[in-house]
Amino acid sequence: MSSRHLWAITRKETLHIFRDRITFFLVILAPTILLFFMAYALSVEIKQVPIAVLDFDRSATSRTFINQITAGEDLALYAQVGTLYEIEDLLMRGKIKAALVIDPNYARDLGSMRGMPMQVIIDGTEPQSGGFAIDQISWRAEEFINQTLAAQIQALDPSLDDLQPIDLRVRTWYNPGLEPRVDLVPGLLSIVLGMPALSVALTISNEREHGTLEQLMATPVSRTELLLGKMIPYILVGMLNAVLIPIIAIIVFDIPFNGNFLLFFLLSTIFMFAILSLGIIVGVFMPTQPAALALSFLVIFFPGFFLTGIFFPIAAMPEIMRLEALALPGTHYAIITRGAFLTGVGLDVLWPYGVMLFVLGCSFVAVAAIFFRKKLG
Amino acid sequence: MWKSISRIKALSIKEFIHLRSDWWLPAFMLIGGAMELLLIGWATSRPITNLPVVVWDQDRSASSRALIQSLENTDTFALEVHLEDMDAISDRLDRGQINAALVIPPDFDRQLVSNGTPTLQLLLNGAESIAATNVLRTIEGLTRELGMQVTLQRLGLDSEDLAGFEPSLRVWFNEKLSEALYTTPAELGLMLEFTILLFAALTFSREKELGTLESLLVTPYTSLEIIIGKSIPVLLIGMADFIIMLAMIHFAFEVPIRGSLPLLLVLAFIYTLAVMGIGLVVSVTSNNQHQAFLLVMIIGFVDFMFTGYAAPVESMPEFLQLVAQVVPAHHWLAILRGIALKGADLSVLWPNVMALVILGLVIGTFSLRYVRRALE
Numbered sequence: 001m002s003s004r005h006l007w008a009i010t011r012k013e014t015l016h017i018f019r020d021r022i023t024f025f026l027v028i029l030a031p032t033i034l035l036f037f038m039a040y041a042l043s044v045e046i047k048q049v050p051i052a053v054l055d056f057d058r059s060a061t062s063r064t065f066i067n068q069i070t071a072g073e074d075l076a077l078y079a080q081v082g083t084l085y086e087i088e089d090l091l092m093r094g095k096i097k098a099a100l101v102i103d104p105n106y107a108r109d110l111g112s113m114r115g116m117p118m119q120v121i122i123d124g125t126e127p128q129s130g131g132f133a134i135d136q137i138s139w140r141a142e143e144f145i146n147q148t149l150a151a152q153i154q155a156l157d158p159s160l161d162d163l164q165p166i167d168l169r170v171r172t173w174y175n176p177g178l179e180p181r182v183d184l185v186p187g188l189l190s191i192v193l194g195m196p197a198l199s200v201a202l203t204i205s206n207e208r209e210h211g212t213l214e215q216l217m218a219t220p221v222s223r224t225e226l227l228l229g230k231m232i233p234y235i236l237v238g239m240l241n242a243v244l245i246p247i248i249a250i251i252v253f254d255i256p257f258n259g260n261f262l263l264f265f266l267l268s269t270i271f272m273f274a275i276l277s278l279g280i281i282v283g284v285f286m287p288t289q290p291a292a293l294a295l296s297f298l299v300i301f302f303p304g305f306f307l308t309g310i311f312f313p314i315a316a317m318p319e320i321m322r323l324e325a326l327a328l329p330g331t332h333y334a335i336i337t338r339g340a341f342l343t344g345v346g347l348d349v350l351w352p353y354g355v356m357l358f359v360l361g362c363s364f365v366a367v368a369a370i371f372f373r374k375k376l377g
Numbered sequence: 378m379w380k381s382i383s384r385i386k387a388l389s390i391k392e393f394i395h396l397r398s399d400w401w402l403p404a405f406m407l408i409g410g411a412m413e414l415l416l417i418g419w420a421t422s423r424p425i426t427n428l429p430v431v432v433w434d435q436d437r438s439a440s441s442r443a444l445i446q447s448l449e450n451t452d453t454f455a456l457e458v459h460l461e462d463m464d465a466i467s468d469r470l471d472r473g474q475i476n477a478a479l480v481i482p483p484d485f486d487r488q489l490v491s492n493g494t495p496t497l498q499l500l501l502n503g504a505e506s507i508a509a510t511n512v513l514r515t516i517e518g519l520t521r522e523l524g525m526q527v528t529l530q531r532l533g534l535d536s537e538d539l540a541g542f543e544p545s546l547r548v549w550f551n552e553k554l555s556e557a558l559y560t561t562p563a564e565l566g567l568m569l570e571f572t573i574l575l576f577a578a579l580t581f582s583r584e585k586e587l588g589t590l591e592s593l594l595v596t597p598y599t600s601l602e603i604i605i606g607k608s609i610p611v612l613l614i615g616m617a618d619f620i621i622m623l624a625m626i627h628f629a630f631e632v633p634i635r636g637s638l639p640l641l642l643v644l645a646f647i648y649t650l651a652v653m654g655i656g657l658v659v660s661v662t663s664n665n666q667h668q669a670f671l672l673v674m675i676i677g678f679v680d681f682m683f684t685g686y687a688a689p690v691e692s693m694p695e696f697l698q699l700v701a702q703v704v705p706a707h708h709w710l711a712i713l714r715g716i717a718l719k720g721a722d723l724s725v726l727w728p729n730v731m732a733l734v735i736l737g738l739v740i741g742t743f744s745l746r747y748v749r750r751a752l753e
Contacts, residue, residue: 020664026671037678044688091549092725094711097691124551125558125718126685134546135514142521165489165531166524167496170513173470175503178513183506195674202667209587289666290579297571298409302417306564312421313476313508315428315455321420335473342504349472 005221009229013203017233027199027234031192031241032248038188039253043181046132050078052090052099059107069100069140075133091123098122098133116145174258174342182256185249186337187310190330193241193272194304196234197279198296203230204283205292223372227284227365231276238272239265249341258344267336267354274329274357275300277364284371304330332356384598388606403614406572411621417564418630422557425511430454431469431478433461438486444523448479453515470502477501477512489527550718557630558718563686565622566710570680573615573649574673577656580607581748582669600752604745608653615649616642623717635720644712644730651705651737654744661751680706705740708733 018024051070055062070077078096081087087099103109103117110116120137146164175182207213216226242265249255278300286292306312307321308330314322325331332353339345347354432448434441449456457475459465466478480498482488488495499516501509551558584590593603620642626632634641655676663669683690683701690701701707708729715721715729723730 020668022663023665023668023671026668026675030671030674033675034678037675037682038687041682041687044692046689046692048692049689050691088549089725092715092719092721094715097689119545119547122546122548124548124554125562125714126689138546164521164524165492165494165527166520167494168499168517168520169496170499170501172501172503172509175506175509178501178503178506178510180506183504198670199667202670206667290575290583293575293579293666293670294406294409297575298413302413302568306417306421311507313425313428313505315476315508316423316425317420318423321416338473338504343471343473345471 002225005225006229006232009216009221009226010232013230014233016203017237027196027237028240031195032244034195035185035188035192035245035248036252038191039181039185039249042184042188043253047073048076049074049098049133049136050096051075051133051137052079052081052087052096053077054081054084054087054099054101056104057102057106061107061110062102065102065106065141065144066100068144069137074136087121091121094123096123097126098137100137110148116141181253183338183342184310185253185255186341187308187334189245189249189268189337190271190275190308190310190333191301191304192245193238193268193333194275194300194330196238196241196272197275197300198293200231200234200276200279201283201286201292201296201300202289204280205286205289208286209288223369224365227280227368227372231273231280234276235269235272238276239269242268242272246341255341257341259340260346261340263347263350264336264340267340267350267357268333270354270357270361271329271333271336274361274364275333277361277368278329280368281364281371284368303328307331308334310334326356327360329357329360332360381599381602384602385606385609388598388603389609392607392610406576406614407618407621410568410572410618411625414561414564414568414622414625415629418557418561418626421564422555422560422630424453424556425508426453427455428453428477428508428512429475430456430512431461431466431475432456432458433466433478433480434458435483436481436485440486440489441481444481444485444519447519447523448516451515451519453511466500470500473502473504475502476505476508477516479516492531555631557626558632561626561630561632562713562717563684563710565619565626566684566706566713567677567681567686569615569619569622570652570706571673571677572618573611573652574656574659574677575670576611576614577608577653578659578663578669578673579666580611580657581660581752582663582666585663586665594752600749601745603752604657604748608657611653611656612646612649615653616646619645619649632717634717636716636722640723641713641716644709644716644733647733647737648705648709648712651733651740654737654740655705657748658744661748680704683707684710702732703736705733705736708736 017027053066053069055066066077066080069075075098079086079090081090081099084101087096087101090096091099099121101119101121103119105117118141120134120141122134172178204213207216217223221229246257246261246264250257279296282295282299283292286295303324307317307325308314308328309325310330314325314331317325336350336353339350343349430448432445434445445456445458448454466475466480469475470478478500480500482496482498484493485495485497487493497520499513501513503509548554581590584593594600598606623634623641627634656673659669659672659676663672681687683697683704684706690698690707693701711729712726712733715726
């Protein structure tokens with residue numbers, strides 16, 4: 001491998017990126033813009049979920065309960081309705097996400113400790129607010145039951161002061177509020193920093209589309225030099241982003257950074273190498289840019305989004321998908337970002353993931369080089 | 378007029394011939410996209426189980442074993458019961474090997490028997506908040522249940538006595554609480570949106586980059602004919618993609634189609650038109666395919682924000698709720714969920730349908746004029 005050749009290709013590729021100013025800005029800034037929008041969407045706190053109440057009891061007890069449920073920011077009383085039909089209609093229109101139906105015997109049964117006859121109806125199509133409403137209503141219902149029961153139980157046996165005899169003390173490490181934003185934003189880094197991989201796939205298929213790849217192959221530049229030279233400008237862009245994006249995550253989205261930044265930067269560079277190599281395979285395989293893009297979406301973008309354990313825990317996936325996840329650079333990098341941002345662990349914990357990324361990157365480059373020979377040799 | 382139609386036909390056929398020689402593209406986008414949706418749906422539309430949790434049982438009594446057994450019975454955890462120490466636990470949390478650790482104190486059984494309040498300690502790994510939240514909910518529910526039983530025993534009551542205190546829960550439109558019903562329509566929406574945007578965005582930017590746009594413009598075709606001829610393949614591919622993916626989630630994940638399928642298809646067509654309009658504007662604005670792709674990524678993600686997959690729109694600030702009203706994907710997801718899952722019809726969905734139709738018309742007209750001007 002000659003550094004002169006490598007430099008020539010790198011320079012040519014850099015000129016390509018710089019030549020068109022809009023493309024240049026987009027290559028540099030697209031990851032930041034994407035992170036900004038996604039992180040913002042994830043920072044939205046679920047609140048003011050609209051619910052309807054159908055109170056058949058109309059007693060003081062039921063009114064107190066309704067007031068307790070809708071106190072606070074979490075649930076908002078959209079309407080107090082008179083019939084089940086109205087609830088069905090509101091749910092259908094998506095005006096409410098849940099409804100509470102209080103039985104006519106509510107106050108009587110609760111008073112005689114026979115039960116708390118009520119029904120919670122939930123919109124089962126809403127991915128976020130439906131489940132949230134379930135949690136909120138059942139939690140508040142339990143609180144209300146406990147308050148009511150505590151009084152009665154103390155009447156039965158004054159020595160019992162607590163209805164809940166087991167004290168569960170929860171301590172959450174690294175993310176005390178269990179806010180999804182805190183771990184999802186670092187997780188998203190693997191998607192946005194992976195963006196240049198799609199660009200690399202495009203530039204290689206671009207050369208094939210324009211027929212300039214043959215010309216390059218006729219020069220003394222070797223295949224590996226060509227592939228690495230194409231990769232280097234994008235690794236540099238990625239490294240710039242690897243500094244820029246964490247700063248935004250820390251300052252704008254208030255994500256803690258507990259690890260060693262230099263180590264994180266180093267591991268990010270290895271990740272960039274791995275994901276860009278995957279982009280190179282795609283570019284070498286596909287003869288035109290639209291085709292390269294289509295394949296990039298299927299092997300880099302969508303799996304990186306859904307199958308690397310950022311949103312859905314890998315442990316809960318079927319076995320085959322867990323194995324597949326190991327072959328995706330994003331899986332390992334997601335662990336690295338969590339380590340660097342949240343748990344603050346060092347190389348002693350993170351080295352296997354760095355090694356894994358390096359091995360993946362090298363094998364991708366090898367596969368790309370073999371394909372390259374077959375396609376053009 | 379007749380001439381014009383035959384020209385448009387010729388142009389569409391030319392586009393299809395391009396696609397045929399470049400068969401990767403439709404093949405990957407249609408078959409590959411549907412397979413990918415199957416794979417992603419299969420991996421992510423299941424209850425969250427098998428979460429690695431460690432139990433440090435310092436008590437080793439009948440009560441603690443019963444507690445561990447009930448943890449096992451939830452089927453949520455991959456439990457590991459060890460006689461460990463705090464250092465080992467904190468090390469494994471640091472390494473991210475476990476989602477949580479439950480510490481049962483040495484006096485657990487004694488406290489329970491002697492009317493005391495034993496303390497269970499739960500350490501959660503907040504670095505994986507989704508898994509940790511699941512662990513927390515399950516264990517909270519379990520201790521509450523156990524606590525209730527203990528209280529009843531202490532009072533000398535039967536557990537039957539408090540049976541009426543469970544609030545009864547009914548989940549409408551999703552009786553089996555299938556996760557697939559939450560996730561797959563949104564995943565379908567995301568993939569469809571990117572497919573249409575990409576196809577549309579690459580049409581003119583590709584011709585520009587390859588230098589064939591000029592030669593197309595010097596033909597006797599009017600710009601309107603060119604636009605329509607170029608749009609037809611995009612529309613057909615978008616609709617085919619939608620139908621294949623809809624069939625996929627219907628048959629593979631039992632996502633019902635309770636409402637009118639023809640209505641859904643008509644609205645899907647209007648949505649495809651609107652998204653294609655955006656894509657075509659990107660297409661004539663961009664100098665090359667690379668740039669078109671980068672713009673598509675940004676637009677696609679902004680839209681995705683308003684589909685309710687990551688965060689409900691009702692919880693967003695007022696300003697963004699207004700923005701959501703002009704995002705076609707927002708109304709489209711409401712329509713897709715409404716018709717497929719709720720069996721809603723026009724009498725219910727008309728606000729979203731109106732909005733989508735108006736957006737389709739506005740975006741369509743704007744993009745037509747914009748693209749025409751750009752071509753001339």
